[in-house]
Amino acid sequence: MAATADPEAWLDSHGDALYAFAMMRVRNAAVAEDLVQETLLAALGALAGFDGRSSERTWLIGILKHKLIDHLRRAGREQTADTTSDDEAVWNARFDHTGHWAEPPRDWGDPARIAENDGLRQALAGCIARLPERQRLLFVLREVDGLDTDELLDTLGISSANNLWVMLSRARAALRECIERTWGGGGRR
């Protein structure tokens, strides 16, 4: 489909999708609106770069992703500590004094099959929204958007790879737990 130089038409066709994409990552309506605006304006200026090989939606999301990373890189400098002793206490509470699971994970079955399950994906999306800000961003940029370690350190202003691994672990463990609580699927304990 050929792109038309009409940002108002883009707004009608893709505005909600762009906004939802931004909100999943920044969870701030004003910031998300600004990002959508920047994206559509940038798209207007970059129309020559659109080769029509990807869909208009994919092209706009690609621009939005860049705008988002720029925004996060600027905001990252004002962030709070990456890891706290509270987080460590939350982690340790999952295990008893012998180091065994206090509440053992269930058998969800084959990962490749379960990943296609709509219920699981909905539970995952809902649980992502409930993660603390930094953990949510880190998980989404890593697992949904596919940023690599260097890009994550730079974008989020995380001080070391070690901190990044710890934060990612906490996000994943929290998500897993939230999904077991909210999703009826999965197998036996």
Next chain:
Amino acid sequence: MIDCNEATRLNASAPERPLTLGERISLTLHLALCPPCRYFRRQMAALRAAARGLEADAVPKPPVLEDAARERLRERLRAARDDT
């Protein structure tokens, strides 16, 4: 021999964090003997696969632009296009 707490730290930081040879051996041994940690590891794989390309509107009620926001955007886009 590592416990479940330690095994979970290793399982949850994979694949980004490289394991030492010692860690790899300890984890393999632990997983051989511990079904819950094997389930956890497979859950991590399921999360990773489900998250890839997860659409923002996978939630039952995805956020949409409110009418006022849409109008604000429309105005600014019009102005920007008139400038060009």
